[in-house]
Amino acid sequence: MTAIDPGDPDLAVFSSDAGRQTVFASAREAWKYRSFISYMTKRDLRITYLRSYLGWLWSLINPIAEVIIYSLVFGVILKGNRSLPDAPNNFSSFPHYLIVGLVVFNFYRSTSSKVLNSFAQTVKLRRKLYFPPVAPALSQTFTTLIQNSLEIVVLILFFAIAGHLSITAIVVIPVALLGCVFGLGVGLLLSVANARYRDVGYLYSIFLRLFFYLIPIIWPLEFVDERIGNKTLQTLVKWNPLAKLIEVARDGTYLHQWPPLNDWIYLAGTSSVVLLIGWMVFARSSADVAEGLT
């Protein structure tokens, strides 16, 4: 949208052919508007719990409540705590196994849903202020990253209280980042379509609920080999990037082992591809959709 003349950095040229951006141009423009992005992030963080008495405590209460509910329903009532992998020092706790999956999945879920809606939500503001189309998506990603990092604190405390904390638990930090990258990629991919057809958002939230049960969050990964006969399906479930992400996080926190390098390479590769595709689709069509031209 904005073409910057290399010989004259002050000059901005707006013309119709500058509409379809490349990922590179979009990223460079976002960098130019980094103060705007950080402003939006600060603002969103500032208003999240503005009208609540407990405020930021809710970021701690929510994951704890989730763990308690899922432990009760799937651990105690449905006896999902069988087949847990063998952890060092004979440690075995379904809530601890559960919280890792929940926290990692939440990074992905929050980022992707917020990014998906970010474009449609800023249509009105876009008619009054110019900013790069990708800016709200990026600020939502940073907001989620900061907000959800409290869940990592909860997770660490949870393991510390049980006396089952190891230095390998540090892997949850890169895992959380990767979760956000996946979320940003998928969110960008769908956000323009969502601005045109809100159906996309509704469908995606249904898909997220299904997805939650399809990957080993509330059930142990060992179920895959036990219960799924089909080999292809087994591989598909196991090598689903999000399942892999949760597995890597559990390696570090629950099993006290460093995840294999292959897994990291696989995750870095898939997340970059997802982000690149999402951003490409976004940069191509965002300007037209923003103006209601298509």
Added chain:
Amino acid sequence: MTQTAHEAPLDLVDDHRYAIEASHVSKRFMLGSRSTSIKDRLTGFSDRARTEFWAVRDVSVSVEKGSMLGVIGRNGSGKSTFLRTLGGIYRPTEGEVRIRGRVTALLELGAGFHPELTGRENAYMNGAVVGLSRDYMDDVMGAIVEMADIGTFIDAPVETYSSGMKARLGFAVSVQLQPEVLLADEITAVGDITFREHGTRRMQALRESGVTIVQVSHSLSMLQDTCDQVLWLHQGEMMGLGDPAEVIADYMAHAASDTLTQARSAAAAEAVRPELISRIDVSPADGRAEPTVGHGLRLMIGLDVPEELERPSLRLRFIRGNGAPTPYGITFAEMGDTFVGTAAISGEVPELPLLNGRYRLVIELLSDGEIVSARRVPLDVKSPLLDGDPSTGFIELESSWLLS
């Protein structure tokens, strides 16, 4: 000294004089219900209903750094769309816009304010948007609070503000953000008279400090007083660009004739034929070079009427350059019961009661009470004493004074 072939092409040198260059800018929108559900899309309902609409068509304008451009036109004439195109909010469908300098667009005062944050917090956040440091914002915060003049509300959430308060704060913040190019859409129209005057003065001060300003407004007299050039848009097309007084006068005359035609049937509107008034000569009566306050004005109007007029009459009105009417008009009805053919009518105003300044003389030919022809001529009235700004008021009062 001889100069060999210059290394820089001339147009590039020229470029830098302008903060804004719009060349052949057009903007098209697709109208009709935009489908927001897949069902509509699949059934192909909406696509057929959509028609294209050119909100702005082939507009070219260059604005020199530090000058002010006013944009006028009726509601829906494309003013705001054009302004948004300059701000990069809409991309032109055709043509190109080149902007030099940091743009602040005041399309709606307080846009981007978050209702749940206080005025002060919003001001700091707005500063962050355009990349100003917290220290700078600390420095100008006092000026913002003073200018917004909203008292203790500055520390209350913006959602508790009245629309006028929100606008005042928005304006106060925006002008403190060191814009280089300011795009303002009807922003002094909100708020009370004090705010309006304050806002107008503030814009003037910004301009004097070198800010390039594009202002959309319906406040024609303000534009005439402040702008270097005025752009008149009508149905997205350029109707005039240049000297504020002239463009505004044309616009006013157009609006007046529009109102006139709206009051009559479409058929009657078509019946207005300017060519019936074949000639208009306006000259000073007593050998002066220009029409002068208090001196005579000689008028000569030529008619060329091919079809018979019933109870013909000629009507003359003086309107000020900014469109304001004057109390003066002349009706000449001694043309018989019917009239056809050519004629020359001459008359004289012995002592011009107008003040110095720009006027338009509107001449209308009527048949049976209906306007059949109308024409306008510009009229510059000079003062015999003053040489400069137009005097205040509308007419010159006859008076006598004594100095003791």
